[in-house]
Amino acid sequence: MKSYFEESQKASVYAKIRNKPFLLILVACVCVFMMLNQNNLLRDTVDLQAEEHSLALEMTSQENETTVLKQLYVDLKGAVMKPGVYQLQQGSRLIDLIDKAGGFTEDAAQDSLNLALLLEDQMMVTVYSQSEWDTLIINEQSEQKTSALNQELMLVGSSNKEERQTLININTADQAELETLPQIGPSKAQKIIQYRQDHGSFQATEDILQVSGIGPKTFEGLKDLITVGLQQ
Numbered sequence: 604m605k606s607y608f609e610e611s612q613k614a615s616v617y618a619k620i621r622n623k624p625f626l627l628i629l630v631a632c633v634c635v636f637m638m639l640n641q642n643n644l645l646r647d648t649v650d651l652q653a654e655e656h657s658l659a660l661e662m663t664s665q666e667n668e669t670t671v672l673k674q675l676y677v678d679l680k681g682a683v684m685k686p687g688v689y690q691l692q693q694g695s696r697l698i699d700l701i702d703k704a705g706g707f708t709e710d711a712a713q714d715s716l717n718l719a720l721l722l723e724d725q726m727m728v729t730v731y732s733q734s735e736w737d738t739l740i741i742n743e744q745s746e747q748k749t750s751a752l753n754q755e756l757m758l759v760g761s762s763n764k765e766e767r768q769t770l771i772n773i774n775t776a777d778q779a780e781l782e783t784l785p786q787i788g789p790s791k792a793q794k795i796i797q798y799r800q801d802h803g804s805f806q807a808t809e810d811i812l813q814v815s816g817i818g819p820k821t822f823e824g825l826k827d828l829i830t831v832g833l834q835q
Contacts, residue, residue: 677722679704681730682711695722701730712736772832773811774804785824791816805831 673693677700680686684705691699697720707713710732722728731739771780773795781792791814798805798814805811808829812822 675724678727682708682732683730770830771828773829774831784828786821
């Protein structure tokens, strides 16, 4: 009985709709709108998921890049238990590297190292044995001594050059200059000047022996201090 009544009611509604085209069109528009709206929602959902996936990939890439940048590689050689190339975090110190290598060997020159040294990427660190370090120190001291000796010789050479440049020219020196020479007083200085006036310029330093009162002994003390100024 109820089923017949429901069927009769549905048939009545359908008949009313069929007899009113405007209502039919309205129902159709509503259905189309709902379908389009559902498609838009689906498309927005897909776009949002794609955007979220792209953002996640970008963040993962940035995290990986940051992780790579935070790593550094250091080549450790010498007197440690396990020499080799080690990967450490940026900001690591030399003590961290030594610990990774198992520590020093018994003969390591530990005092030669600054364990607080900040490590850099692609750095190479050599830990010397005590004997190697002592040899390096000796060689360095030897080089320093050699350098100091060479500098001293250069100064001596320069001093000798200056001395050579300050030789007294017996052809042009006045009486005061001549008197600065050993064993040459006012009298002998006047005789040297008088000799130049009478005989002309000295041609060699030995010619000063022709001056009265100047003998071989006096000349021996003068020969390294005088010049005739003829050779340039």
